[in-house]
Amino acid sequence: MTVSIVKVHIGTISDFPLQLGKTVAAGPLELAVFQTSNKQFKAIENRCPHKGGVLAEGMVSGDHVFCPMHDWKINISSGNVQEPDHGCVKTYEALVEGDDVFILLPS
Template sequence: MMEQTVKKVFVGQYNNLPNQLGKTICIHDQEIALFKLANGELRAIENRCPHKGGVLAEGMVSGEYVYCPLHDWKINMTDGMVQEPDNGCVQTFEVIKENESIFILIPVE
C-alpha cells in the first residue's frame, strides 16, 4: 500500500480562532472549514455540504458535529459522515497544533 504524500500548511494562530464557530480557509483551489470545538480540539473538513453545497463554516457546532446552515444536515467532523437518514460525506483533514500555530495537512497528488 502506497502512503499518501501530504503538505503541511500554516493556517493561523490557535488563540485567534473563535470557539465553536467555523473559519473558512482557502488553500489553492480548496475551501476548508476549520473549527475549534468546545473542548479545545480542532477539526477541519471540506467546506461544502454534500446535499446542496451549503457553506459548513457558517453552520452551528454541537460537540463533534456541524449542522449545514441550508437544510440542517448533521455532519460528523471527525469522520466526515452525514448522520442518517441523510447520507453522504465530506472530506476531513488532519489538523496539527504546534505551540500556538495551526497547520492543516493537505493531500498532494
C-alpha cells in the same frame, strides 16, 4: 507508492473561536475549520454534500456541524452525514504546534 504530506499554515489558535467555524483556504481547497469545546481542531471540506451549503457558517454542537441551508448534521471528525440523510464530506488532519495551526494535505 508513498504519499507525501504538505503542512499548510492556516493561522494561530486565537484565530479560531471555540465552537465556531471559519472558512480557510489551504492550497487549492476551501475548508471549514473548527476549534471544538475541548480545544481540538477539526477540518472538513466547506460544502454540504446536499446542496452545497457553507459548513463554516453552520451551528456547531459537540462533534457535529449543522448545515445552514437545510440543517443536515455532519460529524466533523468522520465527515459522515447523520441518518436518515446520507453522504459525507472529506476530512483533513489539523496539527497544532505552539500557537500555530496547520492542515496536513497530501501532495
